[in-house]
Amino acid sequence: MAETAPNQPTLHERVKNVIDSIRPFIQADGGDIDLLGVDDDGTVRVRLRGACVGCPMSAMTLKSGIEQRLREQVTEVTGVVNVD
Numbered sequence: 001m002a003e004t005a006p007n008q009p010t011l012h013e014r015v016k017n018v019i020d021s022i023r024p025f026i027q028a029d030g031g032d033i034d035l036l037g038v039d040d041d042g043t044v045r046v047r048l049r050g051a052c053v054g055c056p057m058s059a060m061t062l063k064s065g066i067e068q069r070l071r072e073q074v075t076e077v078t079g080v081v082n083v084d
Helices: 011-028 058-073
Strands: 031-038 043-050 079-082
Touching: 011 031, 011 043, 011 058, 043 058, 058 079
Parallel strands: 043 079
Antiparallel strands: 031 043
16 A cells, blocks of 8 residues: 555545545435445445435446546546445
8 A cells, every 4th residue: 555645645535535525415315425445456445325225326426426536536546336
């Protein structure tokens, strides 16, 4: 895992900040998202909850919304997976 300079946010913290910025939009539709972890290869593991569970649009939300936003703002992110 990459080292961070003192007082710089870790990869996990940067991913968490982006997830936290997305959360209100997901909650507005009755869902929620939990950050489970960030793997060494840059894969972000999340759990979609609430209305997102079983929603046919959740896969598109995950890839076209959440993953795209994370990859734009945290360059180390390589992908996002929903862990049921």
